[in-house]
Amino acid sequence: MENLRIRWFQWAAPQSFYPLAGRLWPWFAALAAVLTLAGMYLGFFVAPTDFQQGEGYRIIFVHVPASWMSMLIYLAMAFWAFLGFTFNTRISGMMTQALAPTGAMFTFLSLWTGALWGKPMWGTWWVWDARLTSELILFFLYMGYIALTSAIDDPRRADRAGGLLALVGAVNVPIIYFSVKWWNTLHQGASVSVTKGSSMAQTMLWAMLLMALAFWAYSIAMALYRVRGIILQRERHARWVQEVVA
Amino acid sequence: MIWESWEAFWAMGGYGLYVWGSYAVVLGCMVVEVVLARAGQRASVRAARDLLEQETAHDATP
Numbered sequence: 280m281e282n283l284r285i286r287w288f289q290w291a292a293p294q295s296f297y298p299l300a301g302r303l304w305p306w307f308a309a310l311a312a313v314l315t316l317a318g319m320y321l322g323f324f325v326a327p328t329d330f331q332q333g334e335g336y337r338i339i340f341v342h343v344p345a346s347w348m349s350m351l352i353y354l355a356m357a358f359w360a361f362l363g364f365t366f367n368t369r370i371s372g373m374m375t376q377a378l379a380p381t382g383a384m385f386t387f388l389s390l391w392t393g394a395l396w397g398k399p400m401w402g403t404w405w406v407w408d409a410r411l412t413s414e415l416i417l418f419f420l421y422m423g424y425i426a427l428t429s430a431i432d433d434p435r436r437a438d439r440a441g442g443l444l445a446l447v448g449a450v451n452v453p454i455i456y457f458s459v460k461w462w463n464t465l466h467q468g469a470s471v472s473v474t475k476g477s478s479m480a481q482t483m484l485w486a487m488l489l490m491a492l493a494f495w496a497y498s499i500a501m502a503l504y505r506v507r508g509i510i511l512q513r514e515r516h517a518r519w520v521q522e523v524v525a
Numbered sequence: 526m527i528w529e530s531w532e533a534f535w536a537m538g539g540y541g542l543y544v545w546g547s548y549a550v551v552l553g554c555m556v557v558e559v560v561l562a563r564a565g566q567r568a569s570v571r572a573a574r575d576l577l578e579q580e581t582a583h584d585a586t587p
Contacts, residue, residue, distance in 0.1 A: 324527060333540060335543060388554055391547070395547045396543065399543050501558065501559075504562055507569075508562070508568070521576075
């Protein structure tokens, strides 16, 4: 146990996390590429036409994974922020910052693909209902986090301010997830549920899950790649950084 | 192959604009993100290298 603890904290040091992230990200990037190819093949060449929505439903293979990632990445940011507040590890704030742009991108993509799906199926790009509005708030939370942390010069203070926003804003995530249950909304309920299983055709479900895993791997690869730049920037005065770049 | 032709594939049963509009923007965002991240990484390396050169130049002056 004692050994394990020392190990974990050792990886929390930027000096050892930098090479680790450098070794790991290409694997996650490759995994993301393979999963995307498999998911796209299944989604476009195997999954059948939907009896209600025709071929228009195929937006689901990016819409649902992007929406899941938008919520998951925010929770991951809150998790790192929590670690930062509890253990005061330097890497926590860097990981929170490294995740934010990818999370913001997936939130935007969730809204964008949702609009393109809403137009043909609901007859409108946008409605101010609970699901869509809370997802838009999530986008503003990401933007707020990015603006806040880049406005504060001292990285430790930026981490604390941003970490607080990440933790408090995480309240919004369950609101998004359960919004379709709690309120009457135009948005359909969950097609996949932990308790009730899936209401979709098997191949459709598999294509969607493969794409979700692909986006997951992509996000990990991007966060690991981006954190390296943040480490270098923050630790540029350290001797080990000078040895790395020399 | 579930499609009768490539035309049918691209038309997506009349939903082509919506379906491909979604996938194109997803791909575009990812490409932009990767390009920006690479630029950021290179800028960080360059800044650290500049600092190193400054310091060694500073140390060299008597």
